Amino acid sequence: MSGSIQVRGLSRTFHTTVRRPGFAGALKSLVKPERVAKEAVCDVTFEVAPGELLALLGPNGAGKSTTIKMLTGILTPTSGEARVAGVVPYRERERNARNIGAVFGQRTQLWWDLPVRESFAILRDIYGVPEREHRVRLGEFDELLALSSFWDTRVRHLSLGQRVRCDLAAALLHDPPVVFLDEPTIGMDVVVKEQVRGFLKHQVEERGRTVLLTTHDMTEVERLAERVVLINHGRLVLDGTLDEIRRRFGSTWQVRATLADPQAAIAPPPGIALLRREGPQVVFGPDGPGAPTVHQALKQVVERYEVTDLAIDEADLEDVMRAAYVQAEAA
Ligand SMILES: Nc1ncnc2c1ncn2[C@@H]1O[C@H](COP(=O)(O)OP(=O)(O)O)[C@@H](O)[C@H]1O
Numbered sequence: 001m002s003g004s005i006q007v008r009g010l011s012r013t014f015h016t017t018v019r020r021p022g023f024a025g026a027l028k029s030l031v032k033p034e035r036v037a038k039e040a041v042c043d044v045t046f047e048v049a050p051g052e053l054l055a056l057l058g059p060n061g062a063g064k065s066t067t068i069k070m071l072t073g074i075l076t077p078t079s080g081e082a083r084v085a086g087v088v089p090y091r092e093r094e095r096n097a098r099n100i101g102a103v104f105g106q107r108t109q110l111w112w113d114l115p116v117r118e119s120f121a122i123l124r125d126i127y128g129v130p131e132r133e134h135r136v137r138l139g140e141f142d143e144l145l146a147l148s149s150f151w152d153t154r155v156r157h158l159s160l161g162q163r164v165r166c167d168l169a170a171a172l173l174h175d176p177p178v179v180f181l182d183e184p185t186i187g188m189d190v191v192v193k194e195q196v197r198g199f200l201k202h203q204v205e206e207r208g209r210t211v212l213l214t215t216h217d218m219t220e221v222e223r224l225a226e227r228v229v230l231i232n233h234g235r236l237v238l239d240g241t242l243d244e245i246r247r248r249f250g251s252t253w254q255v256r257a258t259l260a261d262p263q264a265a266i267a268p269p270p271g272i273a274l275l276r277r278e279g280p281q282v283v284f285g286p287d288g289p290g291a292p293t294v295h296q297a298l299k300q301v302v303e304r305y306e307v308t309d310l311a312i313d314e315a316d317l318e319d320v321m322r323a324a325y326v327q328a329e330a331a
């Protein structure tokens, strides 16, 4: 079975009742509750290919968790449809559960009062994983996530980093082709984050798992994702590879060239502006919306001038994403 994720026009509206302020308001709310509709996810379409890691990005409240809840079968969409490894998750929740693993960084799926290892054993029985297979897999997870020093500890006594590492292992014990990770590294220190990223990379590249990841950490996106989907106010605003997105929105580079001839006259190529001249050093930047990428600019500068040294200052992904949001908001 292929581990693809297909999402077509997926929407979810929440209806909540608002409380009116004051005693009279409360009374009125009782008699005639005021209902408001919130479109948490609205007409979202995207696909994740088998063995691909896709980062689902967006500000708080954008609809990321709601999307993941529909794909894990926890929530039913208001309209549209989704398929995960060929299964409609909210229609066949149990069948879907066999194909997926899920980690929600904010809460654990493990039994709070049990030692981790017992939680693993319960999951093994639920999914009917043969004992030998279970041991081999735990061994592999231990190697990558260093779990064994605390897997006899009760879950409630684990640190956040330890708990999420255990949650990751627990989610993958039944060897699912598709994995959903909702802010798995939130609140972790840098060292543990790096360990978790290494683990995820291994799961995608060596095990061929399909991963849908939400995160606010752009370093993580850069390390793990080739493609991102950006949502805002429940709507998809962007779907592309990191390269494409950089090309479209990442036009805030600077190139600093040291000229062999400090007196040389500078007439920059089209799309490139001369920002500063500091002795033998000249600094170029993009000129207008049709500016070349930093790589194209480098090539043109080297072709046009005799340079003895070059330095690039590229926009980081955080800047690029900010530019993408701003343009999406304006559109
Ligand atoms: N169970 C719910 N009832 C009402 N509103 C909800 C519920 N779950 C989420 N929402 C609203 O839907 C929007 C999207 O939420 P969520 O999917 O959690 O966003 P994200 O994960 O991107 O931060 C928010 O405005 C949130 O308040």
Ligand SMILES: [Mg+2]
Binding pocket: 064, 065, 066, 182
């Ligand atoms: Mg969320």
